[in-house]
Amino acid sequence: EPxxxxxxxxxxxxxxxxxILRCVPISNHLYFYWYRQILGQKVEFLVSFYNNEISEKxxxxxxxFSVERxxxxxxxxxxxxxxxxxSAMYFCASSDGTGVEPQHFGxxxxxxxx
Amino acid sequence: GDSVTxxxxxxxxxxxxxxxxxxxxxxxxxxSLFWYVQYPxxxxxxxxxxxxxxxxxxxxxxxxxxxxxxxxxxxxKGSVQVSDSAVYFCALSDALKAAGNKLTFGGGTRVxxxx
Numbered sequence: 001e002p003x004x005x006x007x008x009x010x011x012x013x014x015x016x017x018x019x020i021l022r023c024v025p026i027s028n029h030l031y032f033y034w035y036r037q038i039l040g041q042k043v044e045f046l047v048s049f050y051n052n053e054i055s056e057k058x059x060x061x062x063x064x065f066s067v068e069r070x071x072x073x074x075x076x077x078x079x080x081x082x083x084x085x086x087s088a089m090y091f092c093a094s095s096d097g098t099g100v101e102p103q104h105f106g107x108x109x110x111x112x113x114x
Numbered sequence: 115g116d117s118v119t120x121x122x123x124x125x126x127x128x129x130x131x132x133x134x135x136x137x138x139x140x141x142x143x144x145x146s147l148f149w150y151v152q153y154p155x156x157x158x159x160x161x162x163x164x165x166x167x168x169x170x171x172x173x174x175x176x177x178x179x180x181x182x183x184x185x186x187x188x189x190x191k192g193s194v195q196v197s198d199s200a201v202y203f204c205a206l207s208d209a210l211k212a213a214g215n216k217l218t219f220g221g222g223t224r225v226x227x228x229x
Contacts, residue, residue, distance in 0.1 A: 004157075033216065043158070043203060045216040056216060091157060093217075102148060103217060107157035 002026045006092050006106035013082055014114055021077045021109045023092030032075045033093040033103060034067065036060070043091065049075065050097070079111075087113045116141045120204045120220035127194055127227050135189040135223045137178075137204035145206035147171075147180055147187040148217070152201045161189075161202070194227045201225070 005024045013019045025032050034046040047057040049067055064086075066078045075094075079086055089110050093103040120137045127133060139145065149161040149171070162171030167182035176191045187204060204220040 006157075035217075035219075042221050043205075043217075043219040045218070048216055058216075093158075102160045102163055104160070105150075105158040107155075 002104075004092055004094055004104050004106035006090075006109050008109060009107065010110045010112070012112045012114060015084060016081055018078065018080050019082055019111065021079075021090050021092075021111070023075045023077075023106055024073050025075055025092070025094030026104055027073070028096060029094035029104070030097040031055070031095045031103075032067075032069070033095075034077045035091045035093065035105075036088040037091065037108075038085075038088045046077075082111075082113045084113050087111055116145065116206060116208060116218045118204050118206055118218055118220035120202075120223055122221065123201075123224035125223060125225045127225065129196055129227055129229050130193045131227075133189070133191045133194045133198070133225065135202055135204075135225070137187045137189065137220060139185050139187065139204075139206050141185075141206055141208060143208040145208050147178070148205045148207070149176070149178055149187070149189050150203040150205060150219075152203065152222075154200070158203065194225075196227050196229050199225060199227045 007022045032049045037043045047061045048055045068076050089108045091108045092106045095103045117140045146165045148163045150158040151161045162173040164171040164180035170179045178187050178189045201222045201224045203222045205217045207215050
């Protein structure tokens, strides 16, 4: 069964540095998403992406964050000038966009900001 | 805005016990409802879904019925196994919005099944 893959599984970064989290969505999917889960808290929506542009973003997704689909397979989340509170598990997801087809999630990247 | 509330865990059970995890939602539209499961060290996996009122989703012995009148989507399993130990997330998406809309999650319920 096709799956969403995320790299790296764990990223440790110094505060103030930039980090790029990578995702390879399922190949025939059209919608891509990033979510995050701070330890012990809810899974929160960050952003959705379709047709090479952001379709929706949450209030968490401020100017510190950006997303990109640099080629036909990768989908990246860039976090600039990282802060301690950016430490979380980041999940990528994709869907075919039928509206009822569920989103398929990757295993997540654990981001630790020191 | 939309929200999902589920019972807090951890829930500790013995093998073969009956499991219920309560989930209620608030939504302005007509959401689709989901249960996702997260096994230790893994990502979120879809467990089951229901897209309209009175639909019953089922998978791996788990069931949940979309109850519009009580805005609930409680997860049940009649006889749990140690392998069911995981964190369970209730979630919704607003099916009336354009395709590709976000998921809103509950806080997750950790379930521990002891042999």
